[in-house]
Amino acid sequence: MGILDGKRILVTGVLTEASIAFAAARIAQEQGAEVILSSFGRQMKITQVIAERLPETPKVIELDATNDDDLAALPERLEGNIDGIVHAIAFAPKDALGGVFLDTPWDSVSAAIHVSAFSLKAITVAAKPVLNKGAGVVGLTFDATISWPVYDWMGVAKAAFESTARYLAKYVGEDGVRVNLVSAGPLKTTAATSIPGFGTLEDMWGDRAPLGWDQKDTTPAGKAIVALLSDWFPATTGEMVHVDGGFHSTGA
Numbered sequence: 001m002g003i004l005d006g007k008r009i010l011v012t013g014v015l016t017e018a019s020i021a022f023a024a025a026r027i028a029q030e031q032g033a034e035v036i037l038s039s040f041g042r043q044m045k046i047t048q049v050i051a052e053r054l055p056e057t058p059k060v061i062e063l064d065a066t067n068d069d070d071l072a073a074l075p076e077r078l079e080g081n082i083d084g085i086v087h088a089i090a091f092a093p094k095d096a097l098g099g100v101f102l103d104t105p106w107d108s109v110s111a112a113i114h115v116s117a118f119s120l121k122a123i124t125v126a127a128k129p130v131l132n133k134g135a136g137v138v139g140l141t142f143d144a145t146i147s148w149p150v151y152d153w154m155g156v157a158k159a160a161f162e163s164t165a166r167y168l169a170k171y172v173g174e175d176g177v178r179v180n181l182v183s184a185g186p187l188k189t190t191a192a193t194s195i196p197g198f199g200t201l202e203d204m205w206g207d208r209a210p211l212g213w214d215q216k217d218t219t220p221a222g223k224a225i226v227a228l229l230s231d232w233f234p235a236t237t238g239e240m241v242h243v244d245g246g247f248h249s250t251g252a
Helices: 020-030 043-051 068-078 106-130 152-175 199-208 219-229
Strands: 008-012 034-039 059-062 082-087 131-141 178-184 240-243
Touching: 008 020, 020 034, 020 082, 020 131, 020 219, 034 043, 043 059, 059 068, 068 106, 082 106, 082 219, 106 131, 106 152, 131 152, 131 219, 152 178, 178 219, 219 240
Parallel strands: 008 034, 008 082, 034 059, 082 131, 131 178, 178 240
Antiparallel strands: none
16 A cells, blocks of 8 residues: 555646655655646646656646636646645746845846745645645745845745745644645756756765765655655644755754
């Protein structure tokens, strides 16, 4: 028996096999879950192709987290109740990253916060009518309790994301829904490589992470997500679990 036997899980943000979202979807299936993927626009075809590389090819539904019509249609498109959501979407315009913090215009900042933070609340509330009691919502972050080189306004958006998760946990807890985050170390994902100078972060981990760190291995983060989706954390919400080889615990 798997720890997600009989559960239905919505996984957002699957665009490549190298993504944490793909690892979470794969492990969720291996642990007995029925997985539904979401995508939208031109990315839909990419997600559909990548979906075929999972152990079982899942259904892919349309969901633009910034589109009110898509959000309103989410319960119908899911075609039944679900037991969990993996939030793995984030975006910041190029002029919001890479050391240009002081010059970034508000339009770019607001876009980053809308997609990367507010969408956690938007998707969860949209799915609320079909979220089973005991459901888990798990989001991905890059520890925003401190500042990082080159991460700039995405770091600010992630700080908003982490705060959103805590408030969301407060307000959906009465429905038995848990909201938690996984903070992974730097991985060679599409999202990471699109950030100018992100390699400066990757270089730190090899020296400081007590357990070491493999920048190509998304499985540890995927396992943490699946564990938080399962019934093994029934009284845990508003939490951020670090999956970073212990980097966050060391000063030098």
